Amino acid sequence: MSRPDLLIIGGGAAGLSAAATARALGLSVELIDERAGLGGNYYAGAGDINGSTVGLVAGYRRGAELIGSASGSRLRSGVSAWRIEPDGTTRFIDASGAVSSIAPKRLLIATGAMERPVLIGGATLPGVMYAGAAQLMLKTARSVPAGRSVLVGSGPLLLLLAKQLISFGAAPSALVETTPASGNPATLRDLLSALNAPSLIREGIGLYAALRKSGVAWHRAATEVSILGRQRAERVAFTDGRGERRIIDADLVLLHDGVVPNDHVTRQLGCDEEWNKGQSCFNPLIDQWGETSRPGIFAAGDCTGIWGAQAAELSGRIAVLAIAEQLGVIDTGERDRRAEQPLRQRARQKAFRPFLESRFPPSLSRAGMAVADTVICRCENVTAGEIRTAVAEGATEPNQVKAFTRCGMGFCQGRSCSMALAEIIDAETGRGVAAIGRQEIRAPLKPIPLGSIASAPAGPEALS
Amino acid sequence: MNKLTTSFSAPFPLFRPIGDEPAEILLELDGKPLAARATDTVASLLLRHIAPETYRHSAVAGEPRAPLCLMGVCFECLIEIDGQKNQQGCLVRVRDGMRVRRQIREGGCDEQA
């Protein structure tokens, strides 16, 4: 078993910049990522960059740079962590199915963001995907929608995807925005702090202008969205901003309702978490360096709250400075000196977020009001109605509902349903999602073929 | 739900390729040869080659399901790879000689672990 100074789980902006910073400080570093390539979501595909694809998607270049500067470390993709101990010892399975483990001196969790689960009627139909998935198809597999695609929901990524598809000759047939007419009223304070990040504002304005010029059918302030189809998605139904019911044809429906922390690893570790009202999600409690409630276990990037790729890169650097100080590689004064600039830059990046949060509140999927036959737990096929019945019968805690209905007991372990479950319990009991919380997460984080575990030596010491 | 029907409104894949990257990796899908690009995952390849309602059937739900997130979160992309069932097709890169098998049985159900 290897014992590096630092193990990083996640090879996106935060993990890669952390690896590069750690190498520069002389730490021994290993990085594992479950995906087929490095780069996370934002820099997806950057590791596969070649002559003909440079410039395909803005950001490739920075992503390739990050991967290059981290490459002195042992970087492995296609490797999934499935059990993490409180001391940081991490068991994982690689692409060949071999199980082994790493016992690092410090652990940095950088698992990024995931799509906010959208649980609306018809969302389980083949042909329904998240907007992020279409972006990954573009960035990593150089593929675009083949037929009529309809983009549905809210958030900057949806608009960005529309623009990207247009520029690659695969214009969507419609954009159905569920963003409320004016968003939530942005406070003057949010607007003023947003001005700290003018480049993001410029990007946003450019996006709107490009979309308006494109002539793609653009429905705004839509509500009551559902997807219709027999074996696969065929139509999107919604009420438009003028209150008219509409049904439009679609071969591919791309949903987006913002992103939330992909916090499965910190949850399995039982790190303390808090309810982030502005972002409508839970996130692990961390200090300014990224250390969680479990000493020696750090988290950085969007898995700690949605602050974007630039902030994630800075957070990876900042966390490693604290880790190096804890390991005695640099002293406290040096840590603080080196952290000063990235901390300031990160504060500027974060300043833009409250504006985005109030402009694009979650608006597509409201589990608390979901009609009874809406599937909430995709894996075990548990509906909103079944969950409400369980709540009415006294199962008012997420773990109780899970035991009653199997909601969250399937392969994905509640990754898609746990927030929705809390929202439904809240709608029925009024206790508030922050107090209700989510189901417990236990290892293994993903199904491990029994043969792999059986063939591995028993204790972590004996592994690899 | 019985065998896969062919009466789809749109019996074509969800995605098409762009660019001139050659498909140089040769693997097997349900025993038949299929060429992939080196940048493909099993899921991205299938999304360009098969109708999504034939990706897999969920035994629990009794209906077809297909990849949703492509980022390892939703587990809707489960597929058999080199004899190992329930692999997340969106996380696994294609390899020469790989044997991919869709988890669809006669009667339209997959086999759960």
Ligand code: FES
């Ligand atoms: S498509 Fe969601 S886990 Fe693979």
